Amino acid sequence: MKKQAGWLIYKREDAAKNKGYIDWMLDEANTLDLDLHIYHREDLRIGHRFNELYVEHMLGPLSLPAFAIVRTIDPFFTRQLEQMGIACFNSSFVSEMANDKAKTHQHLSALGIPMTDTVYCNGRPTSKDMEFPFIAKETGGRGGKQVYLIENNADLAQLNDGNWIVQKPGRFGQDIRVFVVGNQVQAAVLRESASSFKANYTLGGTASLYELTSHDLALVEKVIEAFDFGLVGIDFIFAKDGSLMLNEIEDVVGSRTLSALSDMNIVREYLTFIKERISSF
Incomplete structure (x- = not known):
């Protein structure tokens, strides 16, 4: 059987x-009989000619794959691939919603998610x-x-122009990331x-595995039902009473x-999900 090709x-x-991470993905794809190839976004040009959409690599033609794992934030580009019949993970809709904090909250606001x-x-x-203090976030950060933690007008003066949301703070220095593949x-x-109101591991925070309660899981599943995810991280902060509140969704999530x-092999889980999904089309 011919291997399913992917980008x-x-x-x-x-x-x-x-x-x-890329080498890990390519190795796991090979064990699953997926023909996965790495491409740089800068080398891919999209457009339409004679009323047909196209994608080119370094100005040359390409054979279209069955699927694409898009590890860059470019929902317009992803939508082009989707319209050409390529299954994309994550989808252009997930990319658009997750990479704009205002759109994330707006989209989920009617679902009763705290x-x-x-x-x-x-x-x-x-x-x-x-009212001070509040948290200011660029929507695409x-x-x-x-x-930024904004406590006074001097803090405000340090912000750049851009698109922002402001939020009441939850419990400082703690959050939960939930890794999701599919549903x-x-x-x-x-x-x-212990030193910052931000808890990100890449910014010097610490991390430990966390056991979700049944109430937590029900909340996560409510978010999942609003999307068709590939691989994402759903981030929650703690309210003052210790309950969880949705913070954001990480589209191009690392592990x-x-x-x-x-010892979880989340890359294998992700690629297995993709293989099963494209086989069902």
């Missing part, structure tokens, strides 16, 4: 930083948006970057920091913390 797409700079009070700012935040919860990690804390 693994990264920006060139990100590919250099994630070589180990979230901290949020203002979608018209430009840079001001003292009129919310990732990995805990472009997230299945794989694991959860508690991230903590460094999970790999450090367990």
